[in-house]
Amino acid sequence: MSEKNSKAQEMHKVELIIGQILRIGVVVSAIVIALGIILMLVQGTGGYPNGVEPNSFQAIFAGVIALKPYAVMMLGLFLLILTPTLRVVVSIYAFAVEKDHLYVWITTVVLIILIIASIIGYLGH
Template sequence: MDKNTKEQMTEEMADVQLIIGKILRLGVIISATVMIIGLVLLIVKGNGGYPHNAFPTDFTQIWAGIAELKPYAIMMLGIFLLILTPVLRVVVSIYSFYREGDSLYVWITTIVLVILGISFVFGILR
């Protein structure tokens, strides 16, 4: 690699790291905002929208609850968005390692992403 190519790669990696930081911040801000909206609705309505203060536990219930503006469903969406934030970071990291030409870390990070995906599937199927 010549000096110009190395400088471009360093600049691009700095940009990717900046994007990763923005993804994490934005994910937390969005999820916190959704949670606050759910909390405000809970205070206004006086209940979570479900009998016996149960929470929705699958995506079908969550989406249906969001359509009906049920506070607990909106709060669960906020939690889901918070969980999704580091997963997006893993995806961006795979790209970053690929661009760096670091195949070992591409594989390791891809394995982490697969493990996350499997855990989500098992969590849904439970």
């Protein structure tokens, strides 16, 4: 009974961590997007000429360092997209703790699909 109780406590902790990851991810991305909007209002421009946008990680991070509003907003959107992916990673750990090997494999396949889809989306821009 003690092992079952400790496993339940561990799962409860993991569920709390997953909830915190989702909340923190959404809040941080919203703050970053809001900062981008504020920068745009202050600067009066998105930081790029019409029709030009940062479309690579390097361009986004360079734009963020240069305080270009559109790049800051793109970073916020990237963080928002990354949040559920991080949740999948934590879920793999949670299922491993439960020793639920079927769900570890299923969730790992979901993570691989997410990564492949992200790469395809990035390369297909």
